[in-house]
Amino acid sequence: MTNAFSLFSALKERIARRDARIATVGLGYVGLPLALTISEAGFPTTGIDLNEKRVAGINAGERTISYFADDRIAKAIAGARFRATSDFAVLGETDIILICVPTPLSPARAPDLTYVIRAAEGIAEWLRPGQLVVLESTVWPGATATVVKPILERKGLRAGEDFYLAFSPEREDPGNHKYDTKSIPKIVGADDARSRELIDMFYSRIVSRTVPVSSLATAEAVKLAENSFRTVNIALVNEMKVAMEAMGVDVWEVVRAAATKPFGYMPFYPGPGIGGDCIPVSPVYLSWRAKDVGSSLPIVDLAQSSNDHAPDLIAGRVAVELSKDGGKPVKGARILILGIAYKKDVEDTRESPALAILNRLEEMGAACDYHDPYFPVMPVTRDHPALAGRRSVELSEVTLAGYDAVLVTTDHTAVDYGLVARSSRLLLDTRNALDGRGVVAGRRYVKI
Ligand SMILES: NC(=O)c1ccc[n+]([C@@H]2O[C@H](COP(=O)([O-])OP(=O)(O)OC[C@H]3O[C@@H](n4cnc5c(N)ncnc54)[C@H](O)[C@@H]3O)[C@@H](O)[C@H]2O)c1
Structure with a gap:
């Protein structure tokens, strides 16, 4: 032996x-x-x-x-x-x-x-x-x-x-x-x-x-294939959201109904962009390696670029909705960002689109606060270190009513969405966290 x-x-x-x-x-x-x-x-x-x-x-x-x-x-x-x-x-x-x-x-x-x-x-x-x-x-x-x-x-x-x-x-x-x-x-x-x-x-x-x-190499490629599949489908559904809204159709209802097909369809939902250290990163690894071996993945690259721009599109949409609401310009508007984690119920802000949106809105002249039950204090992040140290605002009727717009960026389970719906003057929802539920007369609720 x-x-x-x-x-x-x-x-x-x-x-x-x-x-x-x-x-x-x-x-x-x-x-x-x-x-x-x-x-x-x-x-x-x-x-x-x-x-x-x-x-x-x-x-x-x-x-x-x-x-x-x-x-x-x-x-x-x-x-x-x-x-x-x-x-x-x-x-x-x-x-x-x-x-x-x-x-x-x-x-x-x-x-x-x-x-x-x-x-x-x-x-x-x-x-x-x-x-x-x-x-x-x-x-x-x-x-x-x-x-x-x-x-x-x-x-x-x-x-x-x-x-x-x-x-x-x-x-x-x-x-x-x-x-x-x-x-x-x-x-x-x-x-x-x-x-x-x-x-x-x-x-x-x-x-x-x-x-x-x-x-x-096959095992390595499996992981990148899985995540690139998500990247492409997230980009696709966010693109459909914009086009279907122009057609007067609610993409959320479409995806829910399409998901009843027992084969050939898998639901992906619109959102403010992609985050975490997997979905934004894996397609870059795959595409980088493809170029390295003289090949290319243009569909993955396009999806990646579309996802990278999603936070900017949301920030622009916030400005449009504010201007509709009595003509308030984004410059000088007070906006509450609801959720800074990259996805619901985790204490992880890596590559979070919520932070990119917050940052963009402030560049546009808005004054932003945030609320996140997982982050009483804003952590140091690689892309937005200057935001570190800010404190999460407590949610109450009084605080919520003080904002020109409240933007749901992360649909954490622990948030009292009934209170948010009752108290926000303009409620913009990137996650369909409310799906119109609990919205009262005199308040404006828009899925964006
Ligand atoms: N987070 C996810 O959802 C997820 C899912 C699937 C795969 N992945 C992949 O798994 C890997 C790890 O991701 P993660 O989310 O656990 O990262 P993480 O940042 O949460 O944790 C990594 C840990 O490694 C430690 N570390 C770094 N260098 C070290 C070293 N030389 N020796 C010992 N410890 C060291 C860090 O201190 C940190 O605690 C990444 O490749 C990621 O893409 C992550």
């Missing part, structure tokens, strides 16, 4: 016994739920994050992610199968390492793999024969093999022989109460048979279903 084969068999046995030691590198929206799910499946799991404050909060059992059950983290810590650390040395004692670090865009809007490279360098320091390394972060097809693998091989160990390398894209949907890490099927891909077998065997014990694919 060769040494390589015995290492492979040993890891398989550890996975089968559920005593393989797991580490997730990155404890954010993806890494933390993944680490907890793995520890809940019985594997001893350590989460590594460079953010020491986050690590301390997790080890103290704090509910770091708002949509988690109150005691999920505390229970995992108390059960002694999960802990967090900032020390990469723990990697020396682990069997499977999952990389869940950010993959944003650079200021020039190109893929930025800096975090992945740094994580791979940290892992390379501790890499030993027999370990399985899995990249979960969204990257362009080819990145695991051409960027991560050479870093891991720097000290002479070979992927597929001495250690194992796989890609398994995260499909986490923060705040989704119907599907969680466990119930979302997991794509698993690798370039060699042993790595593929190990990743499939491991995730078969964690999630309800695994979907093996033939290579690292």
